[in-house]
Amino acid sequence: MKNKMKNLKNKKPKNIFQKLGGQLITVILILVLILVFSSSSKVKKENEITLSQLAQKINSGQIKEIKVELGDLKITDINKKELFSKKENESSLTESLKNLGVKSEILDSVNIKIQDPSSMGYYFAAIFPYLLPILFIALILMFLTKQKGGAMQALSFGDSKAKFIDPNDKKNRKTFKDIAGAKEAKQELMEVVDFLKHPKKYLEIGAEIPKGVLMTGAPGTGKTLLARAVAGEAGVPFFSISGSEFIEMFVGVGASRVRDLFKNAKKMSPAIIFIDEIDAIGRTRGGGMGGGNDEREQTLNQILVEMDGFDDQNKVIVIAATNRPEILDKALLRPGRFDRRVVIDLPDKEDREKILEIHGKKKPFAEDVDLKLIAERTPGFSGADLYSLMNEGAILAASEERKKVSQYDLIRSIEKVMLGPERKSHILGDEEKLRTAYHEVGHALVSSVLDYADPVHKVTIISRGRAAGYTLHLPFDDKKMNTKKDFEADIAVSLGGYIAEKIIFGDVTTGPSNDLQVSTRIARDMVVKYGMSEKVGVLALESGESTLAGSGDGLQKNNYSAKTSELVDEEVRRIMEDGFKTAKKILTKHEDALHGISEVLKEKEVLERDDYEALLKDFKIKVRTHEDQKKLFKVKKKK
Numbered sequence: 001m002k003n004k005m006k007n008l009k010n011k012k013p014k015n016i017f018q019k020l021g022g023q024l025i026t027v028i029l030i031l032v033l034i035l036v037f038s039s040s041s042k043v044k045k046e047n048e049i050t051l052s053q054l055a056q057k058i059n060s061g062q063i064k065e066i067k068v069e070l071g072d073l074k075i076t077d078i079n080k081k082e083l084f085s086k087k088e089n090e091s092s093l094t095e096s097l098k099n100l101g102v103k104s105e106i107l108d109s110v111n112i113k114i115q116d117p118s119s120m121g122y123y124f125a126a127i128f129p130y131l132l133p134i135l136f137i138a139l140i141l142m143f144l145t146k147q148k149g150g151a152m153q154a155l156s157f158g159d160s161k162a163k164f165i166d167p168n169d170k171k172n173r174k175t176f177k178d179i180a181g182a183k184e185a186k187q188e189l190m191e192v193v194d195f196l197k198h199p200k201k202y203l204e205i206g207a208e209i210p211k212g213v214l215m216t217g218a219p220g221t222g223k224t225l226l227a228r229a230v231a232g233e234a235g236v237p238f239f240s241i242s243g244s245e246f247i248e249m250f251v252g253v254g255a256s257r258v259r260d261l262f263k264n265a266k267k268m269s270p271a272i273i274f275i276d277e278i279d280a281i282g283r284t285r286g287g288g289m290g291g292g293n294d295e296r297e298q299t300l301n302q303i304l305v306e307m308d309g310f311d312d313q314n315k316v317i318v319i320a321a322t323n324r325p326e327i328l329d330k331a332l333l334r335p336g337r338f339d340r341r342v343v344i345d346l347p348d349k350e351d352r353e354k355i356l357e358i359h360g361k362k363k364p365f366a367e368d369v370d371l372k373l374i375a376e377r378t379p380g381f382s383g384a385d386l387y388s389l390m391n392e393g394a395i396l397a398a399s400e401e402r403k404k405v406s407q408y409d410l411i412r413s414i415e416k417v418m419l420g421p422e423r424k425s426h427i428l429g430d431e432e433k434l435r436t437a438y439h440e441v442g443h444a445l446v447s448s449v450l451d452y453a454d455p456v457h458k459v460t461i462i463s464r465g466r467a468a469g470y471t472l473h474l475p476f477d478d479k480k481m482n483t484k485k486d487f488e489a490d491i492a493v494s495l496g497g498y499i500a501e502k503i504i505f506g507d508v509t510t511g512p513s514n515d516l517q518v519s520t521r522i523a524r525d526m527v528v529k530y531g532m533s534e535k536v537g538v539l540a541l542e543s544g545e546s547t548l549a550g551s552g553d554g555l556q557k558n559n560y561s562a563k564t565s566e567l568v569d570e571e572v573r574r575i576m577e578d579g580f581k582t583a584k585k586i587l588t589k590h591e592d593a594l595h596g597i598s599e600v601l602k603e604k605e606v607l608e609r610d611d612y613e614a615l616l617k618d619f620k621i622k623v624r625t626h627e628d629q630k631k632l633f634k635v636k637k638k639k
């Protein structure tokens with residue numbers, strides 16, 4: 001497996017069954033309770049006697065006491081046994097008994113107590129059987145409401161669900177100081193801050209008030225954090241809600257939530273409303289993919305209506321964030337709405353170092369910690385990744401009973417964040433180990449020999465995440481652009497593992513399937529997106545965006561002819577074959593190095609950059625430097 005910087009984020013699945021299990025137990029408990037109650041009334045039935053039986057018993061002097069509770073008779077006989085009976089509704093008990101032939105003298109000897117029907121307990125006992133099902137339903141409702149997003153949120157209709165941060169809440173307050181890098185974004189937002197602080201200055205000169213700011217950027221680049229910092233800097237209330245929280249089962253709830261949110265914010269103006277992940281509601285409308293769009297549209301419309309309704313007195317600014325700006329409805333981006341755009345890029349080397357510094361502030365570092373080096377080794381990491389890198393480093397140090405975080409902790413954390421934890425339990429057998437070693441060295445050698453490829457930082461056959469082993473190669477510089485030659489080198493490096501297996505073992509395994517997918521993807525993009533195939537020509541047949549509105553990823557409509565499509569396939573195949581040939585040539589030429597280094601890797605399991613480069617020298621392979629690569633980029637001049 002070949003790995004460039006990639007963030008594999010593990011999402012923990014929520015354990016629904018555990019949740020349901022807890023509720024099931026409660027429901028069962030309630031059912032058992034009901035059974036107990038109803039069986040207690042059964043006991044009553046067994047000891048029940050008719051009025052004439054009662055009359056007989058009174059006549060024979062067996063009855064000591066009768067308690068009358070409305071229609072029920074609780075009878076105690078001389079043996080203290082409890083009996084039950086029912087009184088006739090039309091006449092009084094004494095009358096009925098007399099009619100049944102009980103003599104009044106004998107009746108006098110029986111203690112007849114009339115229970116006061118107004119006593120609370122009595123009423124409760126009487127209505128309890130009716131109350132029970134109501135109680136039962138109420139309980140079920142209670143559980144439903146506890147479940148987030150459950151049906152019962154309908155009961156809380158109006159209120160906006162927004163989280164609110166008070167400007168005086170010093171602990172939760174974020175400022176621009178908490179954010180490293182993102183210089184341009186901060187500059188843009190400074191204006192917003194200034195407006196919120198001194199609205200008069202702007203209004204007096206007749207300046208247009210910004211209503212909406214749209215922040216776009218990859219996940220984890222600090223969009224949410226920046227929005228909070230704007231509120232913190234300006235010292236205004238901050239209402240935040242996520243796009244998905246508007247979407248409810250019932251049509252109309254989202255819209256009423258929007259109304260509520262804006263009403264609250266206006267009351268506390270100047271204020272900031274932050275709508276996170278606005279793509280959840282702000283997608284292109286009328287895409288017609290699947291049902292249930294009504295709710296989204298209504299919510300979106302309501303937001304637009306509210307924003308249009310702002311006048312000069314409403315000093316409320318709406319900040320929205322998304323990492324998929326291309327799918328947003330054009331109506332959102334119209335002037336007077338989210339017409340200010342702030343783009344947040346992934347941090348470059350310097351910014352990464354600063355972000356590491358921010359998150360390392362409260363962590364005691366050992367002498368050897370060099371954040372600059374960590375920053376160099378983490379191209380493509382977002383702020384959030386760097387945050388978790390720092391955290392993992394501290395966890396590692398603590399778990400090994402050390403008081404300070406060392407450089408080695410941080411280096412190990414890079415890989416953990418990038419590829420997931422080491423799978424120590426996943427131990428390869430001897431043969432698999434050798435195969436993996438050859439595979440990885442195959443990648444590494446091609447990467448070291450090819451001019452445009454990246455230097456190898458590490459080769460390992462310790463499995464991590466899904467990879468059996470991996471080769472870490474990083475560019476000399478952070479790259480913002482890729483040349484055709486870069487791509488070709490990438491493809492050859494990707495195929496290096498596959499070819500090494502083939503040369504050495506004569507066959508291939510399922511191992512390199514991911515390598516093949518990645519390299520085919522690159523080859524295809526070269527042809528259809530970047531105009532890098534001469535045969536197909538300089539045209540973009542596909543864009544990064546989906547051509548079907550609102551359809552999301554995966555649904556690409558090819559709007560080119562079958563003939564072109566054939567040509568594309570042909571070209572992709574040719575590029576892959578070229579890559580294959582390049583890699584095969586290198587590995588055949590350096591077969592002794594492939595054997596030698598693989599044997600060492602199998603024994604050591606990990607080769608760090610220095611060890612690996614020493615081995616390269618042993619096999620007379622030149623270690624390329626940054627200078628060597630720089631020489632490759634020359635401006636062509638006419639002579």
Ligand code: ADP
Nearest residue numbers: 179180219220221222223224225355383384387
């Ligand atoms: P987003 O909303 O863009 O997905 P967040 O704002 O939620 O990203 O960022 C997640 C975390 O990453 C933040 O809480 C912060 O700890 C860290 N982070 C991201 N960018 C930066 C940055 N530029 N400086 C400092 N910390 C950052």
Ligand code: ZN
Nearest residue numbers: 001002497515
């Ligand atoms: Zn591989």
Ligand code: MG
Nearest residue numbers: 223224276321
């Ligand atoms: Mg966010």
